[in-house]
Amino acid sequence: MSLDVKLAQAVQDGVIPGAVLLAASSSGHVNYANVVGRRSLRVGVEDPLRLDTVFTLASMTKLLTTLCVLQLFERGALSLDADVSQHVPVLARQRILTGFSQDDGSPLLEERRCPITMRHLLTHSSGAGYHFMDTRLKRYVEYTKRENPAGIVDDLFDLPLLHEPGAGWTYGSGITWAGKVVEKLTGQSLGAYMDSNIFKPLGITRIAFFLRDGPCFPATQVSDMATRNAATGALAPGPPGLPFLPPLKECFGGEGAYGSLTDYFKVLRSILLDDEKLLRKETTSLMFEPQLPTQAARDGLRAAFEDPSWAVGDFSGPRELDSAYGGLLVVGDAHPFRMRGHLSWSGAANLYWFIDRGAGVCGFWGTQVLPPADTAVEQLIGAFEKHVYNMAKEEDGAEGRSKSLADGTR
Structure with missing residues (x-):
């Protein structure tokens, strides 16, 4: 056929x-x-x-954001292997979720040893998952009563990591956080940066x-x-x-x-x-x-x-x-x-x-x-x-x- x-x-x-x-x-x-x-x-x-x-477009957005990051990398504005929390402080405080208490069901969290780098964010190796895909993070969100977060990155995705950065692979919000780094370094919204540096060079007018x-x-x-x-x-x-x-x-x-x-x-x-x-x-x-x-x-x-x-x-x-x-x-x-x-x-x-x-x-x-x-x-x-x-x-x-x-x- x-x-x-x-x-x-x-x-x-x-x-x-x-x-x-x-x-x-x-x-x-x-x-x-x-x-x-x-x-x-x-x-x-x-x-x-x-x-x-x-x-x-959903996660097709990830490729566009990755291109923004790589442009800044080749211009010398960022390193792919440096700690990104200097640009997005939220990423410095995220601990690792290791389980839940058998007594009261409270989350068990450990301090992490390793910083998060841009390489981690772009390759889904940072440990940052999605609460709508991972049952552990879903349980964490329910326990902490964050069922109705505001539609901003710092609120929706400020969640514990599921493993040490670089010590596993978890599909999730890493590239969303990478977009926040782009905004911090450029002083623009991610959409505005994409419009000037991705869309206009290719004659794109219908992505927003x-x-x-x-x-x-x-x-x-x-x-x-x-x-x-x-x-x-x-x-x-x-x-x-x-x-x-x-x-x-x-x-x-x-x-x-x-x-x-x-x-x-x-x-x-x-x-x-x-x-x-x-x-x-x-x-x-x-x-x-x-x-x-x-x-x-x-x-x-x-x-x-x-x-x-x-x-x-x-x-x-x-x-x-x-x-x-x-x-x-x-x-x-x-x-x-x-x-x-x-x-x-x-x-x-x-x-x-x-x-x-x-x-x-x-x-x-x-x-x-x-x-x-x-x-x-x-x-x-x-x-x-x-x-x-x-x-x-x-x-x-x-x-x-x-x-x-x-x-x-x-």
Whole structure:
């Protein structure tokens, strides 16, 4: 069954309300864009999804914030291995949650020995988790009666660490804290810095941290969210945004952006082409190298992906992985088509991007379905990624045949 048929069937069967798919190759032979379905499942709203419809980007925001950090690094404004609490004092006081008292259920906290560095924040090795993903942090929040925090980073994510910085791997708020460092060093909001240093160089106009800030974000151009009923499998419509977060009052660099996927894709293509519009080549290369600081952190990552059911993407093949600046990095050669150096990440609403410089391709799958890691959606993500590699392979084969004919060879 072709990808187009699978997508049409998925919309018809209620697997997804719609999807935007984008892909390109460094050779320029692959330039793929496809859109199917509707922007909302609400009764009476029949608007088709468009390539430039605005999506809740969720953790796709992390790549944008990482690029901001790397720009400041290459300008000499920060070190990747220095204590970041000098810029964000909250990060100096976070202790380590080791458990809960058997007597009264109170949290057991230990002082930590190691500082948090930018490398820790960017690679999820700081110990800073998400209370909406980790049962220990959820229990801590409930015990301390912080169920309704304000929508600011210092309040929502000022939580204990789950391990010593560098001594494990925990997916969480590290890159959100990295965004606060960017704000401290630049004297700007993260959104303002991104606008000048990421968006304008690439001609991006439709990404912002607040829907009200987008110059072209009328409600009719913003995708609603859909949530799958675990019992029936049916999708129910809901408003844009992430229901497990409060209304955000400042720029959350790990979770908070909204934007059109065609604009976001300009970032992926720029990185693939290594065109130096955002970073110098030597800095971009750091994004495709393993960056976890210790073996304990690498072991933690691999343990987290022994059961990857929490993560959005197709993890059906070999999982030879490390964390790089910007995403999850393939560090082996066993995968049937992803090459060593394949970089990817995802967003809670079942969004997924990848850049494979070895194969010369990048791609973006976008839909708006919760909860994360929907198994039916992940099958479509896998089919899309394979389709991109097949397109690149076919184009390379056609180019090779053309060259052979031009050279008079067979």
